[in-house]
Amino acid sequence: MSTDTKKLKILDSATQVFAEKGFLYATMAEIAKNAGISTGLTYSYFKNKLDILLSIVLGFLQHINLKNTEKLESASDPVEKIYAVFHNFEDLLLKDEKTLCLIKVLNEGLPHLVMINDQDLLEKRLNIIKENRKLIKTMDLIITEGQKKGVFDKTLSPSVIRQVLCGSIERVIYGLFFSYFSKEDIGYKKEDAGKAIELLINKFIKK
Amino acid sequence: MSTDTKKLKILDSATQVFAEKGFLYATMAEIAKNAGISTGLTYSYFKNKLDILLSIVLGFLQHINLKNTEKLESASDPVEKIYAVFHNFEDLLLKDEKTLCLIKVLNEGLPHLVMINDQDLLEKRLNIIKENRKLIKTMDLIITEGQKKGVFDKTLSPSVIRQVLCGSIERVIYGLFFSYFSKEDIGYKKEDAGKAIELLINKFIKK
Amino acid sequence: MSTDTKKLKILDSATQVFAEKGFLYATMAEIAKNAGISTGLTYSYFKNKLDILLSIVLGFLQHINLKNTEKLESASDPVEKIYAVFHNFEDLLLKDEKTLCLIKVLNEGLPHLVMINDQDLLEKRLNIIKENRKLIKTMDLIITEGQKKGVFDKTLSPSVIRQVLCGSIERVIYGLFFSYFSKEDIGYKKEDAGKAIELLINKFIKK
Amino acid sequence: MSTDTKKLKILDSATQVFAEKGFLYATMAEIAKNAGISTGLTYSYFKNKLDILLSIVLGFLQHINLKNTEKLESASDPVEKIYAVFHNFEDLLLKDEKTLCLIKVLNEGLPHLVMINDQDLLEKRLNIIKENRKLIKTMDLIITEGQKKGVFDKTLSPSVIRQVLCGSIERVIYGLFFSYFSKEDIGYKKEDAGKAIELLINKFIKK
DNA sequence: CATGAATGAGAGTTCATTCAT
DNA sequence: AATGAATGAACTCTCATTCAT
Numbered sequence: 001m002s003t004d005t006k007k008l009k010i011l012d013s014a015t016q017v018f019a020e021k022g023f024l025y026a027t028m029a030e031i032a033k034n035a036g037i038s039t040g041l042t043y044s045y046f047k048n049k050l051d052i053l054l055s056i057v058l059g060f061l062q063h064i065n066l067k068n069t070e071k072l073e074s075a076s077d078p079v080e081k082i083y084a085v086f087h088n089f090e091d092l093l094l095k096d097e098k099t100l101c102l103i104k105v106l107n108e109g110l111p112h113l114v115m116i117n118d119q120d121l122l123e124k125r126l127n128i129i130k131e132n133r134k135l136i137k138t139m140d141l142i143i144t145e146g147q148k149k150g151v152f153d154k155t156l157s158p159s160v161i162r163q164v165l166c167g168s169i170e171r172v173i174y175g176l177f178f179s180y181f182s183k184e185d186i187g188y189k190k191e192d193a194g195k196a197i198e199l200l201i202n203k204f205i206k207k
Numbered sequence: 208m209s210t211d212t213k214k215l216k217i218l219d220s221a222t223q224v225f226a227e228k229g230f231l232y233a234t235m236a237e238i239a240k241n242a243g244i245s246t247g248l249t250y251s252y253f254k255n256k257l258d259i260l261l262s263i264v265l266g267f268l269q270h271i272n273l274k275n276t277e278k279l280e281s282a283s284d285p286v287e288k289i290y291a292v293f294h295n296f297e298d299l300l301l302k303d304e305k306t307l308c309l310i311k312v313l314n315e316g317l318p319h320l321v322m323i324n325d326q327d328l329l330e331k332r333l334n335i336i337k338e339n340r341k342l343i344k345t346m347d348l349i350i351t352e353g354q355k356k357g358v359f360d361k362t363l364s365p366s367v368i369r370q371v372l373c374g375s376i377e378r379v380i381y382g383l384f385f386s387y388f389s390k391e392d393i394g395y396k397k398e399d400a401g402k403a404i405e406l407l408i409n410k411f412i413k414k
Numbered sequence: 415m416s417t418d419t420k421k422l423k424i425l426d427s428a429t430q431v432f433a434e435k436g437f438l439y440a441t442m443a444e445i446a447k448n449a450g451i452s453t454g455l456t457y458s459y460f461k462n463k464l465d466i467l468l469s470i471v472l473g474f475l476q477h478i479n480l481k482n483t484e485k486l487e488s489a490s491d492p493v494e495k496i497y498a499v500f501h502n503f504e505d506l507l508l509k510d511e512k513t514l515c516l517i518k519v520l521n522e523g524l525p526h527l528v529m530i531n532d533q534d535l536l537e538k539r540l541n542i543i544k545e546n547r548k549l550i551k552t553m554d555l556i557i558t559e560g561q562k563k564g565v566f567d568k569t570l571s572p573s574v575i576r577q578v579l580c581g582s583i584e585r586v587i588y589g590l591f592f593s594y595f596s597k598e599d600i601g602y603k604k605e606d607a608g609k610a611i612e613l614l615i616n617k618f619i620k621k
Numbered sequence: 622m623s624t625d626t627k628k629l630k631i632l633d634s635a636t637q638v639f640a641e642k643g644f645l646y647a648t649m650a651e652i653a654k655n656a657g658i659s660t661g662l663t664y665s666y667f668k669n670k671l672d673i674l675l676s677i678v679l680g681f682l683q684h685i686n687l688k689n690t691e692k693l694e695s696a697s698d699p700v701e702k703i704y705a706v707f708h709n710f711e712d713l714l715l716k717d718e719k720t721l722c723l724i725k726v727l728n729e730g731l732p733h734l735v736m737i738n739d740q741d742l743l744e745k746r747l748n749i750i751k752e753n754r755k756l757i758k759t760m761d762l763i764i765t766e767g768q769k770k771g772v773f774d775k776t777l778s779p780s781v782i783r784q785v786l787c788g789s790i791e792r793v794i795y796g797l798f799f800s801y802f803s804k805e806d807i808g809y810k811k812e813d814a815g816k817a818i819e820l821l822i823n824k825f826i827k828k
Numbered sequence: 829c830a831t832g833a834a835t836g837a838g839a840g841t842t843c844a845t846t847c848a849t
Numbered sequence: 850a851a852t853g854a855a856t857g858a859a860c861t862c863t864c865a866t867t868c869a870t
């Protein structure tokens with residue numbers, strides 16, 4: 001198994017354990033065991049537990065920013081663009097049960113940024129902030145453009161609209177994650193997540 | 208100071224500390240000190256640290272359910288009703304900086320429900336689940352009623368619509384909380400939270 | 415038991431354990447147990463294991479510098495003064511079996527100064543360096559004065575003479591410590607330590 | 622590279638690292654890297670980390686005992702003999718910066734003897750004790766002889782005199798080592814070490 | 829012979845929780 | 850009722866040592 005493969009194994013394992021138990025209750029021993037390696041080896045790949053959490057968050061942000069850059073190249077009008085961005089969210093988070101776990105980890109991970117003292121993690125922290133800002137900026141620019149072109153509603157500022165969109169998609173996906181873990185019915189299915197965003201764009205954002 | 212006053216002091220203090228540091232990094236010593244009492248005394252009022260977290264969450268849920276019951280008595284049509292519910296959210300969370308902290312604690316608190324083993328907390332856990340279900344049911348019934356009466360869009364199931372509404376309001380308020388703590392500008396103000404929900408109801412939910 | 419008493423208990427216990435096992439093999443659990451308290455409580459009094467070691471070293475240096483200041487006030491000629499300083503060493507280290515252990519800890523402690531990274535211990539480190547410099551300066555000034563007055567041999571520089579004196583007393587006392595622990599005969603007794611220093615001053619240092 | 626060459630490389634590397642960091646903070650990985658080999662290979666040549674430390678100490682003791690045997694053959698009177706022994710110390714420790722490191726390692730190494738449990742190292746431990754006793758005996762015999770012949774002062778027992786001599790030379794050399802590493806001036810140079818011992822013999826030991 | 833990835837025991841350390849005062 | 854000193858379980862993390870390659 002190559003170094004990169006093992007790093008991914010750890011991240012995958014941690015994503016699962018963090019999602020199921022929460023960062024607090026997740027132990028390095030369990031993450032390692034779940035990844036099929038020893039506790040000590042984990043520390044060859046990551047500085048510490050927080051580093052793993054941040055790496056998952058950073059990985060997601062980098063991935064989605066990359067996907068956005070790709071997709072937005074070929075998109076021209078704001079409606080098409082905002083669709084593209086949220087389809088990327090769906091593609092990355094709704095792919096399978098494993099990616100579904102990400103929503104919980106992302107939710108839990110970002111607040112931890114505030115508590116980072118470790119010198120070695122400061123760079124990672126800054127990177128996350130940078131990528132997060134990039135993601136936000138991408139969305140806000142599209143919304144601003146749509147408002148300027150007169151295709152988007154102008155009642156609200158782009159930042160509020162973006163929060164509504166992100167909050168909606170996050171909560172809808174979180175419900176699916178919860179349903180997957182608790183085996184409880186939540187009254188909707190994977191397909192409805194996409195439909196919700198579509199409707200949100202069509203009715204809430206468009207003029 | 209009466210027993211109830213002291214209990215509230217602890218809950219207030221914990222809300223602040225949990226919001227600022229996160230449940231993991233918050234220590235009982237700090238919560239107690241911040242509440243103006245000794246560490247030991249905290250345990251006369253709450254079983255343990257998790258109990259405090261759950262009490263905050265339960266308190267909020269009970270409060271909002273109570274407010275909903277009150278307000279919904281005098282409301283007749285679904286539009287008015289859904290407005291009422293979300294105005295309650297605003298009233299409870301946007302009152303001042305202190306209540307703003309609740310959004311972070313609620314966000315962090317609910318996932319902890321899964322990890323409760325402590326026999327003494329099981330009842331509290333069930334209570335939270337009960338109140339949460341009640342809140343969800345209240346919203347879903349209004350939406351169902353609106354759809355039946357033909358005033359609400361029927362494309363999506365009530366549960367998805369509710370998730371969109373809740374996710375939106377939560378994220379918009381979370382932004383305000385973040386801005387309050389980090390002193391960073393997020394591009395919108397308190398007033399915009401209400402406006403966002405209003406617009407969401409008018410454009411997204413109504414037919 | 416008062417706070418200061420307990421702090422002393424820990425330092426005493428650690429001095430014993432460090433002397434017997436060495437810093438590396440000494441565990442916090444053993445130090446605490448030997449002091450009659452729990453592991454955790456140790457951390458209310460000291461930052462960490464290294465802090466304890468440094469505190470012992472610093473305590474000794476402060477003590478001997480204090481004693482020197484006292485004794486040197488009433489001394490006038492360099493011979494008398496250098497006697498005073500080394501009698502202080504004897505008084506502090508040869509008092510009983512407990513103080514004998516100090517010689518081993520001092521020996522082991524000073525080299526650790528180089529490896530201190532911990533921000534919280536930097537101040538203690540600087541204090542140790544300061545007190546150590548003070549002790550050295552005290553001795554060197556006496557020797558310089560003796561040489562100037564023509565009562566001390568001038569072949570060697572004060573710093574070398576001081577190293578010879580310190581090395582001698584340290585090794586002689588170390589021998590006693592070793593004998594105490596191993597129960598082996600080393601060919602001399604406590605009284606000989608003083609005699610050795612006396613002779614060293616009379617024959618080696620005096621003109 | 623031959624087996625013996627590699628063994629020496631490891632010992633040299635370890636001497637440096639032990640001197641700089643201390644046994645506790647020195648890692649096998651660094652010792653190996655510094656020796657230009659892999660971590661694992663180190664274990665083909667030495668049982669474990671402690672074995673390396675003991676090997677350095679034993680090597681020094683064997684070397685100095687050998688040199689003493691050589692030099693003492695051609696020496697006849699006690700003064701000449703004691704000179705010879707301490708010139709051997711100088712020759713072995715003051716040769717260059719590398720050998721200077723030995724003084725720190727010897728200082729740190731001997732106390733570790735007490736903590737050896739490992740069956741495989743017991744023999745090495747006994748060897749060190751044997752060689753150490755031999756060295757001590759060599760010095761003590763010379764001093765005894767000098768006292769009997771009436772050329773050495775009889776106030777102190779041979780063992781105390783030997784401790785004074787060893788402590789002095791050790792401390793003087795330690796100062797040079799410290800100065801070499803910290804780049805701080807200590808007020809004397811290599812040449813003064815020899816002068817100090819000479820003077821010590823002439824004034825302190827001789828009648 | 830040589831590697832260095834992998835192991836896992838065991839240490840330091842934290843802090844929720846208890847309880848003598 | 851109130852304190853905060855004291856406990857000790859359980860965590861993270863390190864690194865000497867092993868072993869498949």
